[in-house]
Amino acid sequence: MTEERWQRLTYWPLVVASLAFIVAYSWQVIANLQGPDYAIMRAIMAVTWLMFAIDYLVRLGLAAKKGVWFRSHLFDLAVVVLPVLKPLRLVRAITEIQKMSKGDQLRTQAAVLAGGTVAILIWICSLAVLDVERPAPGANILNFGDAIWWAFVTVTTVGYGDLYPITAWGRVVAVVLMSVGIGVVGVVTATTASWFVERAATVSGNDDQETATRGQVRALSRQVEALVKALPQDAEKTLPHHREVEPPQTPS
Amino acid sequence: MTEERWQRLTYWPLVVASLAFIVAYSWQVIANLQGPDYAIMRAIMAVTWLMFAIDYLVRLGLAAKKGVWFRSHLFDLAVVVLPVLKPLRLVRAITEIQKMSKGDQLRTQAAVLAGGTVAILIWICSLAVLDVERPAPGANILNFGDAIWWAFVTVTTVGYGDLYPITAWGRVVAVVLMSVGIGVVGVVTATTASWFVERAATVSGNDDQETATRGQVRALSRQVEALVKALPQDAEKTLPHHREVEPPQTPS
Amino acid sequence: MTEERWQRLTYWPLVVASLAFIVAYSWQVIANLQGPDYAIMRAIMAVTWLMFAIDYLVRLGLAAKKGVWFRSHLFDLAVVVLPVLKPLRLVRAITEIQKMSKGDQLRTQAAVLAGGTVAILIWICSLAVLDVERPAPGANILNFGDAIWWAFVTVTTVGYGDLYPITAWGRVVAVVLMSVGIGVVGVVTATTASWFVERAATVSGNDDQETATRGQVRALSRQVEALVKALPQDAEKTLPHHREVEPPQTPS
Amino acid sequence: MTEERWQRLTYWPLVVASLAFIVAYSWQVIANLQGPDYAIMRAIMAVTWLMFAIDYLVRLGLAAKKGVWFRSHLFDLAVVVLPVLKPLRLVRAITEIQKMSKGDQLRTQAAVLAGGTVAILIWICSLAVLDVERPAPGANILNFGDAIWWAFVTVTTVGYGDLYPITAWGRVVAVVLMSVGIGVVGVVTATTASWFVERAATVSGNDDQETATRGQVRALSRQVEALVKALPQDAEKTLPHHREVEPPQTPS
Incomplete structure (x- = not known):
């Protein structure tokens, strides 16, 4: 079985599992479930984790070069830990369908990923x-209500200090949220900066001032070639040097 | 009626309504109005909202392609919710009159929009x-006084925690203000970065080191063309290849 | 009298006044002076302000185009309010002496100005x-000691909230400090980003891959010109088109 | 003895000393050692500092141009104060082995240095x-546990204010940590922005639209040269202007 076929087969079950995970955890915590209800919710979460872990291992097994696959699928490893992140994978596919410049595609992906990750992490944390x-x-x-308010105050690095975790695990969650906060500020700024640099570089209405392109130089080179061919017959014979000169390809 | 004519007709009434909105809300809250005075101020605000909502719907109705219009007028949707933002629309028009490079125009617009939005949001929040x-x-x-101080402490993400909202709606307002704070830091940084990149790229005094322009390559191409025409008469006849070579246009 | 001559004459008196200002204010506040001592320090500060105000007005008077001078000397207006900022003017002169690339000059100026402004503002605030x-x-x-600690906690936007101003003027000082804090983060980031973009663009060791320069195209154009001159005598006569073709100048 | 030979000889002793330093300080503080145990740990730290100071002075002595060496080895001066930073020197060597573009090398170095410095500083502070x-x-x-939690809350500039230093030295440590926090946000943002700008500039699949390279113009110039050589014999003689025209080298 190929990885592609596996992904088509497991696609919907995993999306459903991802939603089951978030619903089960939300219900357990918000309703403060105890006894058997608590056990059921925890069981649903355990099954979801197992499903994502198996999916990850199977795909790692199917991959030809396991080292390369591992390095290019770090996000999938994060999804195993936090199945709720699964839907964010869709962003890439969606932006690639749209007719956008490469820069706009990258920026849309960054904005949606950053926004989506923050929204999901605020809820989960x-x-x-x-x-x-x-x-x-x-x-x-x-x-x-207090927990959501605390998450917003933390992720924006405002930190009033009216609410703060006092347990070791609560503080670990807070550190994750703070780090994401810093990362998101960075991505927002970088996205905006990249858009500015690109827009500012486009001098509208005066094409003569734009940077010369490789295509232009190639066209010029073809013109010179035509000129050589147009020379008087006897000149054509004395052209031993011409053959050894390559046309201006871009050396890469 | 065209959208342009509608906008000319509604321009001043909407600016006045926008000012009425901010004055009415400020008066109501700062003077802590009660009873009939409160009702009057709220009525003024309601009328303003209605005016902006009607303006938005009429322009959406006049637009030929409603989907395109909707996506390119998201700021106008924000203005319907917060009519005070209306005057910020003027920035674009003003910077386009000024003689500035494209990059400086973008940066001035970004600086004024970011500054204006922050000032208005601090007041309203x-x-x-x-x-x-x-x-x-x-x-x-x-x-x-405390509310304004709290807004500054929040929007800069300092968050001393001497003052903080405790109601659900107060917290929603705070989240809006924090998000704007992060966004503004991003825009300030991006604007500065773009200016740096542009300035650093301008090597003053040595034009030879600058990047070749399309205009230059075109002039060179015309020189070569002139050379072809200058060739001995009999050479001109043997130029069948020349016609199929296009001049170095920029392929786009 | 020219502006240049005025500036040479007033240079040292103003630097001394700038130092007198900071010493007088520091002494008055830290030693918590009362009565006649307080009056003396305040008098020194008043004289300094007067000196800087007169200097500003004289130079504005000497300027040919007052509007242009005003817009390009906004920093000098800030110096009138806060004479301590005067020494920061030196940075520009110093970096222009050094042998640096344009980008490095800009970045050094930005780093020293941002760092100097923050240091001075932390002290003054x-x-x-x-x-x-x-x-x-x-x-x-x-x-x-507490005031300096509070200033650092504020300018970095950490804001523990162990100390915070409670008077209206104290809060105004805090808002200035916070705004500077945000601006400095922006400048630090922008400087680093600009340095990265420049360094990353320099592909070491392969000059062939670098962007074509205007100088290169001009040299090529001279080669083609020489070629035209080298054509057989009778061809030279049939060159009516050549004169109307300009050499590839950079249109600007 | 050359500096290179000295560095090979001292490499492992210094790495061991660097680890001894961190272990001794961690043990002393976390176990709250008193009396002779405290003295032993402090002695280990003193020896480490002495080793790094001697290493620095010897290398400064071996350097031919002491001024240049000093300016290009500021990081080594920081390592003398905080020997734990020593291992971060390895990053540069490692990234230079890897097959990466110049930009990716810079960004990896920046990310690892920023991350490593933050991790070490959080621990030490x-x-x-x-x-x-x-x-x-x-x-x-x-x-x-509280100290580590405080360090994270400070370096991310969240600053809840549940914990904060009250001694002068504690506040100095805090200021160092806050400044690093701001710097790291800047580096994270700048790295991301540089990556965006580079990726967005790569228009995939249309080489004709890329910027013309110096290599291309040189190839074109060789074509024109070949053309000159191919001219009829008598034309060759009338080429006095050609010699004084240089080929389009990049003037630098």
Whole structure:
């Protein structure tokens, strides 16, 4: 079986599993489930994790060059840990269909990925912090509204300090969220900067001022070649040097 | 009626409505109006919203391609929600009159839009937070001076935590302000970076080192053409290849 | 009298005045001077302000085009308000002496200006906040060590909230410091980004891959011209088209 | 002895000393050592500092141009103060072995250096803050877990304010950490922006649209030269202008 065929077969089951994961975790934490209900939700999450882990291992097994596959599928490894990130894979496919310049494609992908990752992480980290902080004595994040508010205050690096985690796991979640916050600021800025540099470089209406292209030089070279052919007959004979000169290809 | 004519007719009424909106909301919140005075101010705001909503729908109706118009007028949708943003539309027109390089135009527009949006949002968010927090028990943002101070501390992502919203709506306002804060840092940085890249690329005083332009290659091509015409009469006849060679146009 | 001569005459008096200003203000605030000592320090500061204001007005008067001079000397207006910024003017002169690429010059200027402005503003804002907060009841910034610590926490946008201004003027000082903090992050990032883009573009060791320069195209054009001159005598006569073709100048 | 030989001889002893430094300091602070144990750890640290100082002075002595060496080895001066930074020197060597474009090399180096510096500084600053804060009355950073958490909250500029240094030295450590935080945000953004600009500039699949290269113009110039040689014999004689025209070298 090829990797492509495997991906077609597993596509919908994995998307459903990804949604089941987020619903189960949200329900468990927000409703503060106990006893058998808690066990059911945790079981759904465990099955989802297992599915994504198996999918990852199978695809790694099917890959011809395992080292190369591993390095170019780091995002898929993140998806195994956090199945909710799965839908973000769609962004790439969607932008490649659209008629856009290469730069706009990259920027749209970056904006959607950054925005999507932040939205998903705010939701998941709110659940996770509430999950670990609620039972801790002296904690101050005690309901989902507060947890979401804390996540926004953290990811934007505002950090009022009205709410903050006090358990070790709660702090690990916070560090992940802060790091993402810094990364997103970077991506937003970089995207905007790249767009500015590109737009500012386009001097509208005066094509003469634009940078000379390779195509132009090649056309000029063909003109000179035609000129050589147009020379008087006896000149043509004395052209031993011409053959050894290559046309101006771009050396790469 | 064309969209252009509609815009000329509605221009001044909408600017006046935009100012009426901000004055009415500021007055209502800062003076903490109650009873009939409160109702009057809210009525003025409602009329303004209605005017901007009608303007938006009429222009959408007049547009030939509604989908394209919708996507290229997202800012106008934001103006319907927050009529105070209307005057920022003027920036584009003003910078296009000025004699500036394309890059400087873009940067001036970005700087004025970012600065204007931040100034307007700090004002509006201060009013909104004070409006929703003041009646809440246990709130700590209780007068307009504190609200403005809180807005600055939030938008710069400093977040001392001496003041912070405690109601759900107050927190929504805060999230909007934080997101704008991050965006503005990005735009400021990107603008500066673009200016640096452009300035650093201009090697002053040595034109020979600059990048070759399309205009230069075209002039060179005309020189070669003249050379072909200058060839001895009998050579001219043997030029069957010349016609099929196009001059070095920029292929686009 | 020309502006240049005026600047040579006033150079050292103004630098001395600039230092007197910072020493007088530091002494007054840190030693918490009262009575006649306070009056002396304030008098020194007033004289300094007067000197810088007169210098500014004289130079504005000497300028031929007052509008142009005003727009290109906005930094000098800032120096009138805060004479301590005067020494930063030296940076430009120093970097222009050094043998550096244009890009490195710009980046060094940006780094020194950003760093110098931040250092001076942290010092001045610490003094100012301490000056206005100390007498206020309920204030928490009560000694110079705390004020400096507060300034660093604010300018980096960390904002712990252990110390914060509570008076209106203290908050105005804080807003200035925060805005500078955001601006400096932008300049640091932009400088680094510009350096990266420039370095990454330099493909070491393969000159053939670099972008074609205007100088190259001009040399090529001279070669073609020489070729025209080298044509058989009778061809030379049939060159009516050649004269109307200009050499490939860069149209600008 | 040459500098190269000295570096080969001292390489492993210095790496071991660098590790001994971090282990000794971590042990001393985390286990809160007192009496003789404290003295032993401090002695190990003192020896390490001495080794790095001697290494620096010997290499400065071996250098031919001391001024140039000093300016191009500022990182080595930082390593004398903080021997733990030594391993970061390896990054440069590693990336230069890899087959990467110049831009990717720079970006990998920047990412690893920024990441490594932040990781090491978070660890060292946590130890340092705990070391100076623990004995201070009224301090709130009292165990290593809290110190690490405080370091993350500070370096990301979130600054909740649940924990903060109160001693002068603790605040100096904090200022170093905050400044690094700002610098890292800048480097992350700049790296991303540079990558965007480079990727967006690569128009895939249409080589004709790329910028003309110097190699292309040189090839074209050789074509014209061949043409001159191919001219009828009598024309060759009338070529006095040709010799004084240089081929289109890139003037640099």
